[in-house]
Each structure stands twice: as C-alpha cells, then as structure tokens.
Amino acid sequence: xxxxxxxxxxxxxxxxxxxxxxxKKTEPYKGYWVLPNGIVEKDKTLEETVEECVADKIGLWKMxxxxxxxxxxxxxxxxxxxxxxxFISIIDSRTIESHMNMDIDxxxxxxxxxLPKIGYDHSEVIASSxxxxxxxxxxxxxxxxIFPSDFTLPEIQKMYEQVLGHELDRRNFRKKFLKSDLIExxxxxxxxxxxxxxxxxxxxxxxENKLLF
Amino acid sequence: xxxxxxxxxxxxxxxxxxxxxxxKKTEPYKGYWVLPNGIVEKDKTLEETVEECVADKIGLWKMxxxxxxxxxxxxxxxxxxxxxxxFISIIDSRTIESHMNMDIDxxxxxxxxxLPKIGYDHSEVIASSxxxxxxxxxxxxxxxxIFPSDFTLPEIQKMYEQVLGHELDRRNFRKKFLKSDLIExxxxxxxxxxxxxxxxxxxxxxxENKLLF
DNA sequence: ACAAAAGTGTTAACTTTACACCCATGT
DNA sequence: ACATGGGTGTAAAGTTAACACTTTTGT
Numbered sequence: 001x002x003x004x005x006x007x008x009x010x011x012x013x014x015x016x017x018x019x020x021x022x023x024k025k026t027e028p029y030k031g032y033w034v035l036p037n038g039i040v041e042k043d044k045t046l047e048e049t050v051e052e053c054v055a056d057k058i059g060l061w062k063m064x065x066x067x068x069x070x071x072x073x074x075x076x077x078x079x080x081x082x083x084x085x086x087f088i089s090i091i092d093s094r095t096i097e098s099h100m101n102m103d104i105d106x107x108x109x110x111x112x113x114x115l116p117k118i119g120y121d122h123s124e125v126i127a128s129s130x131x132x133x134x135x136x137x138x139x140x141x142x143x144x145x146i147f148p149s150d151f152t153l154p155e156i157q158k159m160y161e162q163v164l165g166h167e168l169d170r171r172n173f174r175k176k177f178l179k180s181d182l183i184e185x186x187x188x189x190x191x192x193x194x195x196x197x198x199x200x201x202x203x204x205x206x207x208e209n210k211l212l213f
Numbered sequence: 214x215x216x217x218x219x220x221x222x223x224x225x226x227x228x229x230x231x232x233x234x235x236x237k238k239t240e241p242y243k244g245y246w247v248l249p250n251g252i253v254e255k256d257k258t259l260e261e262t263v264e265e266c267v268a269d270k271i272g273l274w275k276m277x278x279x280x281x282x283x284x285x286x287x288x289x290x291x292x293x294x295x296x297x298x299x300f301i302s303i304i305d306s307r308t309i310e311s312h313m314n315m316d317i318d319x320x321x322x323x324x325x326x327x328l329p330k331i332g333y334d335h336s337e338v339i340a341s342s343x344x345x346x347x348x349x350x351x352x353x354x355x356x357x358x359i360f361p362s363d364f365t366l367p368e369i370q371k372m373y374e375q376v377l378g379h380e381l382d383r384r385n386f387r388k389k390f391l392k393s394d395l396i397e398x399x400x401x402x403x404x405x406x407x408x409x410x411x412x413x414x415x416x417x418x419x420x421e422n423k424l425l426f
Numbered sequence: 427a428c429a430a431a432a433g434t435g436t437t438a439a440c441t442t443t444a445c446a447c448c449c450a451t452g453t
Numbered sequence: 454a455c456a457t458g459g460g461t462g463t464a465a466a467g468t469t470a471a472c473a474c475t476t477t478t479g480t
Binding site: 001002003040042043044045046047067069070072073074081083085 | 214215216253255256257258259260280282283285286287294296298
C-alpha cells in the first residue's frame, strides 16, 4: 500500500485565492494539472514528505503545513492503490514574487474559481482544502502569514468578503479590526492606485490566535 | 507500508467524557489498553476500515465517523512502519447500555482524565481526539448525537462547563440555549435524584449546525 | 422542616449594525 | 474639476453578563 502527501498551497492576490499546481509530464493524466504530491518513503514522516514535494516545485521550505483531509477511495489512482493525505499552507504574494524563478509552463498559480484541467481526484482535494482554508484564514495567525507586513485594511476586507461570501461595511470592519489590537500603522501609505492612498499596517509581534468575524 | 485507521469513540456520563479502549492480548504492548484500530486492506477505504474495527469491538455500525489527525512518526509502531489516521465519533450513553453485552475485562470505557496504561502512541491519539471533540461538541448536531432525547438542561450545562473549562451562569445558559430554538420540552421530568426534578427536553427534528458558546 | 437541585426576571455593560459625508490622490 | 477609492462618528438594536430569590422534590 502507498501513502502520498498532497499539498494545497494558497496565496491571495487582489483578494482572490490562488492555488499552486504543476503540469504532469507523464502518464497517467499527462498534460493535466495536479497539486504537488509525493509518496511517503519508509524513513519519512508525512510532514517531511509534504515539505519536500513542495520545495521541489518552488524551492520554499518551512512553510507550516497543516493537515487537512484524507482520500482513500480504492480507485482514486488508476495505476495503483494510494491513500492520499492533504495538507494546506499559505504564502504571501511578496515571497512568491521573490521566488518567481519558476517555469510558469510547468508550475503556476491558478484562481480557485478558474482552474485548468485537473488530474486524479485533485479537484476534490482542492475543494476540501479551500473549505478548510476559509475557516483558517479567519484566524489572526493565518492572516499574519499571508499579510506579513505593509497591508492595507481594504485588502484584508476584500479577502474577508470573499471568505464570508458577503460584503462588509467598511466603517464597522475597520472599527472591529482596529479594536482587536492586533495591528499597528507603519506610518506609510500605499501608492500607485487610483483614489486616496490607504494607510499601511503591520501585525504586532505577538499575535494571539484569535478568531475575527 | 501499512496504514491503519484508529477510532476514538467518546461518550458522556454525568458530564464526564469517556473513551472506548480495549486490552491487547498479544505482544507488543500485551496487557496495555489501546484504541480500536485496523490495518487498511487493499479493497477498503479508511472509513470502511474504521467502521469495521469498532463494530468488531462493540457491535455498532453507522456511527458517523469524522476524520481527526494523522500519526506518521517512523518509530510509532515497534514492529513495522504504520501510518495512523485517527477518527472520532460520539455515542449516547443509552445506546451503550443497550449494547452492554461487552466483556468489560477486554473492552471498557475510561474517563479521559483517569486512563489506564496505554499502548503505542495512543495517548497522543487520544489527546488529539479530545481537543477535536471539545470543538465539535459545541455544535448542535454533535450535541444531538450524544443527547438524542430526554436530556435536561443541567446535564448539557455540566458538559459545556467541562468543555469550556469554566462555570456558566445557570440563568444565562438556559436563556441562550432556549432562545436558540433547537430544543423542545418533552413534557416529562427527570426523576430519581435529589432536589427539584429537571424538565426533560429533546432536540427538534431539523437541528441546524449551529455553534453555541 | 430541611436539604438539594431546578426554575425564573431585570438591569447595566458591551457589541453589533446601519447609515452619509469628507478627504487625499491621479488624471 | 472630477473621478476614484479611503477615512471617520454616532445612535439604535441586540447581545451578553451579573446578580438573588422562589419552587419542587426526597428524606
């Protein structure tokens, strides 16, 4: 019996979730896009396996994976029996940009509501991971990972609106977020876009693991 | 490589959580207590495996297992490499009583803060399951499974106090619970104990999946 | 009659919601 | 000057928290 670790790595750009996929170069599902994954070797834990299979694609280690779901349908892999265990992690978009040495023909980020042809049962894996992510991202520590510094409140608000599936009042959002005492102004302002520039914030050093909204 | 499903089956008696364990009759860990578990066979899913390994111990099927955690340390089993996937389920105490044909020398319920000698890494598995349970039990559908009918509000309050780790005001608890509109009076009263008998309640037909407290 | 546990109502503090105008920048 | 998006305050409604006495049963 084989066990594989599967990684759903997410990022947020303009309030939209994106997921990391790579294109399979061999059969089965040649040319389809799949999540990074790796068979667990005898001397490796699941956590080590998931870390290696992602580092292999984008060169990033130490990303704080969290376990998500399992997939054990007997026929989920057409060539052999493989039980899959999914993990999720999030990564901020600046870190991605500084690692954009990746070949976008074979590794790329896709918006979750506009995915390419997906191989194996990875559509299900992605769907399950997205649900889990949507819960987790409401926690302050997850927010901090994806918005490490120099974010604006409108950015975070857009993300919340997507997660929660409805719009939020700007004034109330701001009041609640600031009252939580998790963030502080950097003193700078965003630039480059239309309209009045937004203030930039950063998370304070010791963010509690607090559920917001 | 082997994969096993491990089941943490909980019940609540007098506001105390108990977990189902059985005593190992063979080495390794002969005489120690462990959670029901079973190796996943080639033609079985994890869910089928966990269901079978519990039914084998207490004769109950169809218990709505939920996935909980994974355990993949290389040396967690001294004889061979086994990756463990844990599931939790809850069961109401009346159902247990009507199935008490079990041999309490080899299968028994233990309070989670007073466990016997535990084999393998099952202490960790139990600890992880307890944390998960404590979150889940705050949801109305989980409550309904463990208190299907004819429960009193003081019973549920005791359970909440244990889960949340602090006492709750009886009047406020009652107000909040009743306002949620999830339960209705049966018309009967509890009996047999000291003091004024408590009203009995049942959950309404279609309980929403609502987080209380 | 007494002990034990359940049931009940009111008020103050806090939280959440709803809502409209002004401000800083780019074009 | 105008279009774009960001920033701010207040009042009403709802929710939570604090608190003490009465009721029903068993002994």
